[in-house]
Amino acid sequence: MAARHRTRWASAGTVLALALSAALTGCGGDDSPADTARKAESAVGSIASEASEAIESATAEAERRLDDIQGGIDVKDDVGIGPPVTGSDGRVRSEVTVRNTDDSTRSFAVQVDFRDSGGGLVDTVIVTVDHVQAGESATATARSTHDLSGDIRTDVARAVRY
Structure with a gap:
């Protein structure tokens, strides 16, 4: 599924x-x-x-939203992020891959930070990935909330499995 x-x-x-x-x-x-x-x-x-x-x-x-997730477990190590790509609309996107290492179906909330070449934070988003089967991986796309220019890097700030 x-x-x-x-x-x-x-x-x-x-x-x-x-x-x-x-x-x-x-x-x-x-x-x-x-x-x-x-x-x-x-x-x-x-x-x-x-x-x-x-x-x-x-x-x-x-x-705050990640802290509010009931029964959430920190799983930043189970999340990977692809290289950032700037679309024709000026928005930067990165593919987020979550791996469910639990023995039952789980969902994920991942905070992705967008940083400029100097390491300054220029945007942040939360991506949710619902109903990932036990032992499986799934992907989602993190997309900046506004146009970003220059050399943008993305990283996983936090990830919660619930």
């Missing part, structure tokens, strides 16, 4: 998009080019700060 899987996203991308929209709305009107430039510079700094806070918030939410 094939495992069913879902991807759940911690939505840092949504916060970033809203912050950008709000910041750019304030640029324009009767401002001089210098005023507009100063406002844009300020907006970029504000957006970067809000994006960082959104990533931290998303990570905390992912950790």
Whole structure:
């Protein structure tokens, strides 16, 4: 039986998009080019700060959700992740493979972190893989919540079997 899987996203991308929209709305009107430039510079700094806070918030939410799983067992060593691939939509994807070493059918929740070339966290998602038969493996796809550019790496931050 094939495992069913879902991807759940911690939505840092949504916060970033809203912050950008709000910041750019304030640029324009009767401002001089210098005023507009100063406002844009300020907006970029504000957006970067809000994006960082959104990533931290998303990570905390992912950790909380994994902690809330009743009867969950840490199985990070039973999970592998493939190389990240950027799609034509700008989203980065990695194949996640879970291996059920238990003697009964189990489900998995896997937190996948997306990191830039400097190791900075730029996104995080939770992928669920349901009903993996005993002794079997199943795959799912982790997909970034927003466009990512540059050299992106993915890693399994946590994995819980339940």
